[in-house]
Amino acid sequence: GKGDHRHYMLKEIYEQPQVIGDTLSTFFNPTAQTISMPNFPFDLKNIPRITIVACGTSFYAGLVAKYWIEQYARIGVDIDVASEFRYREAPMQDGGLALFISQSGETADTLAALRYAKSQGQSILSIVNVPESSMERESDAVLLTHAGPEIGVASTKAFTTQLTVLACFAISLAKAKGAIDTACEARLCRAMAEVPSRTAEVLNHDEALRKIAQNVAEARDVLYLGRGSSFPIAMEGALKLKEISYIHAEGYAAGEMKHGPIALIDENVPIIVIAPMDSNFEKTASNTQESVARGGKVIFMASKEGVEKMADHCIATVTMPNVDPFVAPILYSIPVQLLAYYVAIHKGTDVDQPRNLAKSVTVE
Ligand code: F6R
Numbered sequence: 514g515k516g517d518h519r520h521y522m523l524k525e526i527y528e529q530p531q532v533i534g535d536t537l538s539t540f541f542n543p544t545a546q547t548i549s550m551p552n553f554p555f556d557l558k559n560i561p562r563i564t565i566v567a568c569g570t571s572f573y574a575g576l577v578a579k580y581w582i583e584q585y586a587r588i589g590v591d592i593d594v595a596s597e598f599r600y601r602e603a604p605m606q607d608g609g610l611a612l613f614i615s616q617s618g619e620t621a622d623t624l625a626a627l628r629y630a631k632s633q634g635q636s637i638l639s640i641v642n643v644p645e646s647s648m649e650r651e652s653d654a655v656l657l658t659h660a661g662p663e664i665g666v667a668s669t670k671a672f673t674t675q676l677t678v679l680a681c682f683a684i685s686l687a688k689a690k691g692a693i694d695t696a697c698e699a700r701l702c703r704a705m706a707e708v709p710s711r712t713a714e715v716l717n718h719d720e721a722l723r724k725i726a727q728n729v730a731e732a733r734d735v736l737y738l739g740r741g742s743s744f745p746i747a748m749e750g751a752l753k754l755k756e757i758s759y760i761h762a763e764g765y766a767a768g769e770m771k772h773g774p775i776a777l778i779d780e781n782v783p784i785i786v787i788a789p790m791d792s793n794f795e796k797t798a799s800n801t802q803e804s805v806a807r808g809g810k811v812i813f814m815a816s817k818e819g820v821e822k823m824a825d826h827c828i829a830t831v832t833m834p835n836v837d838p839f840v841a842p843i844l845y846s847i848p849v850q851l852l853a854y855y856v857a858i859h860k861g862t863d864v865d866q867p868r869n870l871a872k873s874v875t876v877e
Contacts, residue, residue, distance in 0.1 A: 514716045517790075520665065520714050520854075520864045520865050521664040521665040521740075521853055521865045521867055522665035522667055522669060522757070522864050523864075524666050524856060525660075525663055525664070525668070525669045525670045526669050526716070526847070526850050526851060526854065527560060527716060528660075528670050529669070529670050529673050529712050529716070529847065530569060530659070530709045530713040530716070531681050531708070532658075532659055532660045532661060532670050533670075533671075533673055533674060533677050533708055533709050533710035533712055533772070535659040536657075536658055536659045537673045537677055537681070537705060537706070537708065537709065538676060539657070539659065539701070540678075540681040541681075541705070541706065546702055546703065546706065547698070547702055548681045548684050548701075548702050548705065550656075550681070550682065550685040551654075551656075552640070553636075553653075553654045554636070554652070554653050554654060554695050555636040555653065556612065556689075557685065557686050557689035557690070558689040558690055558830075559608065560588060560608070560609065560610045561588075561606055561607075561608055561609060561657075561687070562588065562590075562591070562601075562606045562609045562610075562813055563582060563588055563589070563590045563591070563609065563610045563611075563612055563613075563867060564587050564590070564591045564592070564593075564598075564605060564609060564610070564611045564612065564630065564635065565578060565590060565591070565592040565593075565612045565613075565614065566592070566593055566594075566595050566598045566599075566612070566613055566614075566626040566627070566630070566733075567594070567595060567613060567614040567615060567620075567663065568595050568596065568615075568620050568622055568623055568874065569621055569752065569784040570667075570668040570671070570672050570752060571614040571615050571616060571620075571668070571671075571672075571675060572592075572595075572614070572750040573672070573689075573745040573746075573748055573752070574614055574672055574675035574676050574679060574745075574753060575591060575592050575612070575679075576744075576745035576748075577676055577679065577742050577745045577746070577842045578590070578612075578676075578679035578680075578682070579592050580741055580745075581679065581680060581683035581742065581839070582682075582683045582686060582687075583654050585683055585684070585686075585687040585692060585693055585697075585701070585839075586683055586687040586689075586690050586692050586693075586718060587690060587692045588686065588687040588690065590843045591603070592743075593625040594619065595623040595625070595807070596877070598626045598629075599625045599626040599629055599687075601677060605630065605633040605634070605635055606625060606810050607634065608636075609635050609636070610635065610638060611627070611630035611631075611635040611637055612637045612638045612639075612640070612804070613626065613635070613637070613638070613639045613640070613648055614639075614640045614673035615632075615639065615640070615641050615642075615646075615648055615673055616641070616642045616643070616658070616660070616663060616668055617641075617642070617643055617646060617872070617873040618639070618641035618642070618643045618646020618647055618649050619643070619646055619647050619648070619649040619873050619875050620873065620875070621874065621875050621876055621877050622874075622877060623648065623652070624647050624648055625877070626653060627648060627652070628651070629637070631651070631767060633710075636653050636826070637651070637652045637653045637654070637729040638653065638654045638655070638656070638776050639652040639654075639655050639656075640655075640656045640657075640658060640675055640679065641655060641657065641658070642657070642658045642659075642663065642671050642674070642675075642680050644657060645727075646726045647793045649867075653738060656678045656682065657678075658675055658677070658678055659674060659676040659683035662873075663866070663867050664865065665864070665868065666756070666865060666866060666870050666871070666872050667753055667756050667757050667853070667864075669753075670832070670851050672749065672846060673712070673843055673846050673847075674725060676842060676843045676846070677708065677843065678707075680705060680840065680843070681705065681720060681838070682699075682705045684698065684701050684702065684723045685779050685809065687701075696710050700808060700837065700839075701837070702741040702840055703837075704837035704839050704840045705835065705839075705840060707836065707837075707840070708840050708843055708844070711834050711836055711840075711844055712843070712844065712847060713804070714834055715833065715834065715844060715846035715847040715848065716751075716851075717851075718832070719851050719853045721829070721830075721831055721832075722831065722848055722851045722852050722855055723855045724829075725812055725855075726852055726854065726855030726858070726859055727831045727849075727859055728783060728810075728812075728829070729754075729760070729785075729812075729829070729852065730758070730760075730859035730860050731858050732734050732760060732781060732783050733752070733760065733761060733781065734760070734761045734762070734777065734781075735754060735760055735761070735762040735763075735782065735783050735784075735785065736751045736762070736763055736764075736765060736774065736777070736778075736782060736783070736784045736785070736786045737751045737754075737762060737763065737764040737765070737784075737786075737787065737792070737849070738749075738764075738765055738766075738767040738770065738784060738785070738786045738787065738797070738801070738804075739764070739766070739767060739786070739787035739788070739797070739801065739877060740766060740767045740768060740793040740796060740797050741791065741792075741793045742792075742802075742838075742841065742842045743787040743789060743793070743797070743841065743842065743845060744764070744767075744790065745764075745842065746787050746842050746845050746846055746849060747764035747765065747766075747781055747785070747787050748764030749764070749766035749846065750762070750785060750787070750849030750850075750852070750853065752764070753849060753850055753853035754852070754856060755852070756853075756855040756867050757831060757853055757856075757862060757864050757867050758776055758853060758857040758860050758862055759777060759860070759867075759868075760856065760860075761860060761873075766794065767786070767793075767796070767797045767801075768800065770800055770803065770804065771800075771803065773864075775803065775804065775807060778804055778808060778809045779807075779808050779809075780808050780809075780810055781801075782809065782810075783810050783811075783828075783851070784801075784809045784810065784811045784812065784815065785811075785812045785852070786801050786811055786812070786813045786814065786815075787814050787815060787844070787845050787849070788801070788813060788815040788819055788823075788837070789815065789816065789819070789833065789838055789839070789841035789844075789845060790815065790816045790818055790819050790835060791838030791841060792838070794815075794819060798819070798822060798823055801813065801826065801827075802826060804826070810828045811823075811826065811827040811828060812827065812828065812829045812831070812868040813826075813827040813829070813830045813831070813847050814830070814831040814845060814848050814849075815830070815831075815832070815833060816832070816833055816834070816835040816836075817832050817835060818835065820832050831848050833845065833848070836845045868869070
């Protein structure tokens with residue numbers, strides 16, 4: 514049941530500290546404070562290239578993983594949505610790993626893409642939330658998210674547990690490749706260990722988002738901006754808002770604004786900026802100022818330090834804990850989920866059963 518919560522979606526948002534912790538504990542050795550993977554039927558250190566395929570929210574989890582794997586493991590990652598990948602007859606490198614991400618393990622396009630990759634001689638790894646699903650059965654190896662059943666049609670806890678698995682996988686890959694030293698590995702593992710409690714901390718401060726949601730609920734269009742691994746979180750935020758509040762939203766790479774979308778900006782288009790304190794912060798902040806100079810109303814999500822730098826330019830700010838940039842995409846998922854939820858509440862839409870959407874898309 515929903516317990517004390519008004520909707521499954523809110524219950525599932527609040528379950529995240531627990532299910533992220535459950536998922537992390539399947540890889541985390543608390544004594545050694547290290548992360549390790551089960552034995553795979555392929556050798557991590559010999560993987561020349563990775564292809565990631567998924568749909569919707571699971572695709573955005575894969576996009577975050579591309580940033581993590583390329584930066585830390587130094588392995589090239591190709592990524593595509595399944596409905597495109599399966600028909601474009603992509604050549605695939607010998608010995609490559611194909612990685613499929615799916616909450617249900619049954620999404621028709623993702624499953625078809627998996628079969629194609631198999632026909633191309635790839636090793637198949639799936640990340641699924643439903644054990645004994647089709648994708649689980651047809652893969653060479655499986656990593657489970659321990660999100661528990663997700664009832665709300667809009668994916669929340671499945672996404673952050675996918676990110677948790679993908680972060681652990683990226684660390685293990687980086688280590689197997691010899692691409693990070695022990696100090697870096699220790700830093701990343703420490704950052705991961707903090708995620709469940711940091712997630713709880715973010716959830717305890719959701720009052721600000723409820724107020725901000727009132728403004729956003731009036732809008733016809735909303736822009737979400739981020740750079741680096743915050744770019745997929747911007748797109749995920751936009752998808753959450755579209756699907757449950759029916760407000761048109763777009764997630765953009767902050768640096769792409771000046772190549773077109775900045776023309777959209779006026780006082781009626783709220784701009785949500787995802788700006789953790791990382792090596793991209795100053796660039797994202799200056800893109801934000803460019804939008805403000807054109808009348809944009811910015812809602813800025815950043816650490817205390819980032820918020821202090823930008824508060825004077827923004828109509829609202831969301832102060833996030835100051836975390837290692839590696840885990841920022843997991844933490845910044847929470848405020849974008851809550852914002853979409855509270856906007857939908859203001860609009861009175863059916864949060865758990867949005868119109869036209871099905872939980873599992875088993876048609877092509
Ligand atoms: C969005 C959402 C969908 C799913 C997509 C893939 O909130 O839930 O975009 O992420 O349909 O589903 P799975 O992960 O089951 O393959």
